Amino acid sequence: MKNWMVLVGVFFLMIFMVGGASFVSAAVSYEDNFEDGIINNSLWIYGGEKRGNIGVGGDWQWSNEEIAASDGYFKARVWGPYTSETYTGTAWIRTTQNFNDGKIHLINFVWEPGFSDTHFNEYFLQITDGALGDVVWWQEYGMDGTSDILWREYEPGNWTRGLIFDNEESPGKLYWSLEIRPSGVARLYSEPDGDGLVISQESLDPDKEWYFRLMVLDGTSAGFNAGDSWFNLYDFSASVDESEQRLSTLESNMSSIFSWKKTIESWKTTMDSWKTTITNTLSGITTKINGLTTKTDNQETRIKALENKNCTCQGNQTTLPNYFKYLSSSERKKMVCGYAEEKHWNSLTDLGFNCTVTYRQTSRGERATCKCE
Ligand SMILES: [Ca+2]
Numbered sequence: 001m002k003n004w005m006v007l008v009g010v011f012f013l014m015i016f017m018v019g020g021a022s023f024v025s026a027a028v029s030y031e032d033n034f035e036d037g038i039i040n041n042s043l044w045i046y047g048g049e050k051r052g053n054i055g056v057g058g059d060w061q062w063s064n065e066e067i068a069a070s071d072g073y074f075k076a077r078v079w080g081p082y083t084s085e086t087y088t089g090t091a092w093i094r095t096t097q098n099f100n101d102g103k104i105h106l107i108n109f110v111w112e113p114g115f116s117d118t119h120f121n122e123y124f125l126q127i128t129d130g131a132l133g134d135v136v137w138w139q140e141y142g143m144d145g146t147s148d149i150l151w152r153e154y155e156p157g158n159w160t161r162g163l164i165f166d167n168e169e170s171p172g173k174l175y176w177s178l179e180i181r182p183s184g185v186a187r188l189y190s191e192p193d194g195d196g197l198v199i200s201q202e203s204l205d206p207d208k209e210w211y212f213r214l215m216v217l218d219g220t221s222a223g224f225n226a227g228d229s230w231f232n233l234y235d236f237s238a239s240v241d242e243s244e245q246r247l248s249t250l251e252s253n254m255s256s257i258f259s260w261k262k263t264i265e266s267w268k269t270t271m272d273s274w275k276t277t278i279t280n281t282l283s284g285i286t287t288k289i290n291g292l293t294t295k296t297d298n299q300e301t302r303i304k305a306l307e308n309k310n311c312t313c314q315g316n317q318t319t320l321p322n323y324f325k326y327l328s329s330s331e332r333k334k335m336v337c338g339y340a341e342e343k344h345w346n347s348l349t350d351l352g353f354n355c356t357v358t359y360r361q362t363s364r365g366e367r368a369t370c371k372c373e
Pocket residue numbers: 034035036037038039040066
């Protein structure tokens with residue numbers, strides 16, 4: 001792999017590892033600092049179980065209590081004696097609030113794992129529908145409706161649910177944060193407010209309820225010790241991230257606007273198509289009107305030409321239309337004489353006759369005599 005590819009890869013890895021949520025505007029919706037020594041039952045459900053590989057047995061016990069101190073806390077503890085059979089116990093606390101409510105939540109919480117034995121002390125952080133396993137000890141995790149946020153690489157390449165401390169010291173108080181997104185993602189950060197490293201990211205079942213649950217499990221078996229493990233939960237504060245929420249709403253609105261824009265664009269395309277059709281139709285009508293006007297003009301010109309058309313003249317005299325030549329000679333003669341007399345001409349040559357007209361006054365008016373050759 002080339003150097004630049006490694007650099008780019010490391011860059012994106014850093015974004016994932018350090019690119020916390022940076023919650024700017026958040027309203028606290030659910031919190032408890034466990035300061036008065038009394039568990040607030042409106043906020044918390046808690047309990048424990050005894051379990052075993054071969055069913056419930058052994059002599060394991062658990063407890064849940066709120067302890068007043070300089071930094072008061074809720075304590076869940078489980079303990080039991082050594083037996084050669086595998087027996088376990090759990091103790092836990094969970095919220096009464098279901099975080100699957102369509103909002104973006106950020107939970108800041110301070111907790112501390114603790115144990116007095118050094119063998120196999122396991123902690124679960126879960127987003128769960130609240131269900132618990134039946135009998136055998138491994139049924140407290142990996143169930144439908146429960147997402148385990150904590151995993152541990154128990155040995156290279158071998159991951160197991162839960163954070164297991166085995167011959168190790170407790171890390172002390174942990175100031176973590178957990179982001180829960182309505183898309184069904186839970187992301188755990190190593191610092192408050194979505195800062196620090198992303199410890200893990202798990203998907204959540206969108207059809208289930210999402211309660212926050214912290215659990216300690218200890219057990220014994222052949223080769224194990226007696227056990228005594230607990231966790232202290234010092235502080236818990238859940239906020240709805242309003243800026244993110246607003247952004248999400250804005251994105252949703254933008255999506256609607258884009259959808260509308262597409263609809264309007266589609267309408268515009270339809271209207272444009274209509275416009276083209278109407279323009280073409282109007283253009284056709286205009287062309288036809290122009291054609292008709294031209295025809296009318298032509299006909300008017302022709303009528304005027306016909307109206308202005310005179311007879312063909314021979315010399316200075318006007319002649320009759322040629323088609324009269326098809327009449328009989330007597331009719332033609334009458335016509336030539338009649339036409340010349342009407343015009344009061346002295347002569348007219350047409351239709352195959354050369355006619356001379358003389359006029360004389362009588363007591364009954366003018367009389368014309370027409371002679372044709
Ligand atoms: Ca309290």
